[in-house]
Amino acid sequence: MKKQLFDWMQKNEEIFSHMAKQIWDKPQLGYEETFASSLQQDFLKKEGFDIVTPIDDVQTAFYAQWGSGSPIIGFLGEFDALPGLSQQVSSLYSPVEEGAPGHGCGHNLLGTAGVEAVVALKEVMKLNNLQGTIRYYGCPAEELLSGKSYMARAGVFDDLDIVYTWHPFTFNMTANFSMQALTAIEFYFSGRTAHAAGAPHLGRSALDAVELTNVGANYLREHVPDGSRIHYQITNGGLAPNIVPDKASVYYYLRGANRDAVKDLERRLIKVAKGAAMMTETEVHWELKAGCYDTLPNLTLNEQMLAAWDDLPPLSFTEDELTFAKSLQASLDSSVLAGTAQQSFVPNEISKEVLVEQVLHFPQTFRQSMQGSSDLGDVSWIAPLGQVFTTCAPYGVQVHTWQATAAFGSSLGMKGMHYAAKAMAGAALNSLLDPEVIKKAKEEFVKLRAGKLYECGIPEEVKAPSTVLG
Numbered sequence: 001m002k003k004q005l006f007d008w009m010q011k012n013e014e015i016f017s018h019m020a021k022q023i024w025d026k027p028q029l030g031y032e033e034t035f036a037s038s039l040q041q042d043f044l045k046k047e048g049f050d051i052v053t054p055i056d057d058v059q060t061a062f063y064a065q066w067g068s069g070s071p072i073i074g075f076l077g078e079f080d081a082l083p084g085l086s087q088q089v090s091s092l093y094s095p096v097e098e099g100a101p102g103h104g105c106g107h108n109l110l111g112t113a114g115v116e117a118v119v120a121l122k123e124v125m126k127l128n129n130l131q132g133t134i135r136y137y138g139c140p141a142e143e144l145l146s147g148k149s150y151m152a153r154a155g156v157f158d159d160l161d162i163v164y165t166w167h168p169f170t171f172n173m174t175a176n177f178s179m180q181a182l183t184a185i186e187f188y189f190s191g192r193t194a195h196a197a198g199a200p201h202l203g204r205s206a207l208d209a210v211e212l213t214n215v216g217a218n219y220l221r222e223h224v225p226d227g228s229r230i231h232y233q234i235t236n237g238g239l240a241p242n243i244v245p246d247k248a249s250v251y252y253y254l255r256g257a258n259r260d261a262v263k264d265l266e267r268r269l270i271k272v273a274k275g276a277a278m279m280t281e282t283e284v285h286w287e288l289k290a291g292c293y294d295t296l297p298n299l300t301l302n303e304q305m306l307a308a309w310d311d312l313p314p315l316s317f318t319e320d321e322l323t324f325a326k327s328l329q330a331s332l333d334s335s336v337l338a339g340t341a342q343q344s345f346v347p348n349e350i351s352k353e354v355l356v357e358q359v360l361h362f363p364q365t366f367r368q369s370m371q372g373s374s375d376l377g378d379v380s381w382i383a384p385l386g387q388v389f390t391t392c393a394p395y396g397v398q399v400h401t402w403q404a405t406a407a408f409g410s411s412l413g414m415k416g417m418h419y420a421a422k423a424m425a426g427a428a429l430n431s432l433l434d435p436e437v438i439k440k441a442k443e444e445f446v447k448l449r450a451g452k453l454y455e456c457g458i459p460e461e462v463k464a465p466s467t468v469l470g
């Protein structure tokens, strides 16, 4: 059956490369991914899947289901792009459209591999009369770190037995580590305008409150747990220097090892903002925009994905691909290349490579955190989650850069995508055939969760940003 699966996938690669390229060609930001979402919904409908859009206002969020009964196996996909990262498939900086979005995180590949895996698995299940339910989740707005949280709040992951996903990267590995929990919170201050020269004593500056909040936050940094991250952006700084700003706002990301740690940062930052409002005689209110969990890796499922790769020839790139990759790597500042090796999860042994073809094996105990967050964390607290990373770009290329956009639109990205799809589909097939896998994955999951249950970080009263599918 595994041979049937991989043969089918080998034969049909072009369909999915084409889908990923179409999405790459039409990058859309979070909650606006109407093109990618409807493309995948239509395709899966034609393949015999039932489509469900579980959140009324968010039409880009969906899942596609096939089969019946248990187990229920999910595949997570994403398809949102990033602002300002438009770039052609070129090793020279050349945006398709200056300032436009681009797929610098490779979510054009991420979602499509899930579609590839689920359709391939359906073919094999049909041929062999295998029982079970398979689902592809089209998840919006990962870059806003909230799409999956809203879906989780709607309960769509609750009945999953296990779930698989992946992410485009610069080497092949399983995600035997966690990512950080996060809170995204925006503070809005209101004061009173006045002529900044003529009557400054009559004004109450909302911008002063923003600045004092930032000063407070910067003092807070020394007294937070190691590994915490606090970053902010002033989203409104007033209208003109000669008007005391009556409105100003600042948007914060808070990251920490787990949900509780981040909630504590949140509690302390709210105090800082309230203090700033008191000092400036302004008023403050805030909005929680994301509240995602740290990711719980599932080593049982990760091992299954490694085993799937063991049955396949290694990922390999052509001379032309290597040439392109070399020139893309050469476009990086030498400090970026040197700095890559200093990231905690990057093994030294690959620091001289351009395209990493081999699979890197990490010790089972490798559970340190990768700095950064994903709304994937929410799902990993609801069901056991297996995740791999694959080589879709040259070593040293960082996601969220123009070089990454270039690689993820090229055949480098496509190859990595098919490799990831095979890991997910192969592992899922194994889990369908051997109930022990799911049992063991669940035991590990329960142990790791240590009695804590998932509780969505976004309160019920916060509505998801709406999208219209068209």
Ligand SMILES: [Zn+2]
Binding pocket: 105, 106, 107, 142, 167
């Ligand atoms: Zn991403």
